Amino acid sequence: MKLVELTLLIIAYSTIIITIFVSLICYKRNMEKWETIAFSTSLLLLILSMTVTALDGKTDPGGTTGVFTLLSMILVAVTTPLGIMVERRHNIAPSWKKLLYAIATVLFVSTCGAYFMEQLNYLEYVVAVFLGVSVVLSMLLVRTTKPKKSMAHLEKTNRIFAIVFLVLVPVSLWVSYAMSNTGYHLKVGLTLPLVFTLLSANKLFDDLQRLSLVNPKIEPIEQHYKNYALSEREKEIASLLTKGRTYKKISEELYISIPTVKTHASSVYKKCGVKNRSELTALLIHQ
Helix, strand or coil: CHHHHHHHHHHHHHHHHHHHHHHHHHHHCCCCCHHHHHHHHHHHHHHHHHHHHHHHCCCCCCCHHHHHHHHHHHHHHHHHHHHHHCCEECCCCHHHHHHHHHHHHHHHHHHHHHHHCCCCHHHHHHHHHHHHHHHHHHHHHHHHCEECHHHHHHHHHHHHHHHHHHHHHHHHHHHHHHHHHCCCCCCCCCHHHHHHHHHHHHHHHHHHHHHHHCCCCCCCCHHHHHHCCCCHHHHHHHHHHHCCCCHHHHHHHHCCCHHHHHHHHHHHHHHHCCCCHHHHHHHHHHC
């Protein structure tokens, strides 16, 4: 069982690092939001603290490693729903986001205070429940809402992932509980590494799919140009935008100034009813 636990940690660790790298590429191309990068980063911080705990053999939650693990869990609990909300169409009131921030802030401060008072073990279960509820509600949000235009092509995959997640996590919890009843106590457990692997793998798949949209071999469907009444110049601009060209590259290729490129791009976005390059690409190629 130790081998299984270590293997899950290594898989989770590797998947998260790759996910952050790909997310940064997407962010640079204006295809990613800061919330999702923050989510992946919080997963990395948590898996790092868990890995150090496992390697050092420290099991006391009141230690320095324990406080960093709990703080990282709070960050994951906050960034998970934030990352989901920026990709879904929902009617969640802003007040709920403020409540999420408030709870996280209280737990963050309480955890730091409990560490200095050597009472960290009392907050361990509270933080774990906060993380569990946050992740489960986020998966339910995926199941009950529709994606934004830029994420529409991933809807089927996201819904399948949500089902797999809601099935595997309880099974993993049961296995960990069964192992504890036999007298064997896992240092990290199976549930959290499994959750991190699933979450980061799903995010990685999303980003790779979006990057695959920016493909020079894929051309927007001609009928879409007519549907949105794009001019000939706007068609050229839209085609180059979907291929991942920067404003500077488009300017050089079409022999026009960068401000002119920006003006045409803004007109294209307005006519197509989108806000950025990724939404435009998804609309013109996959609509």
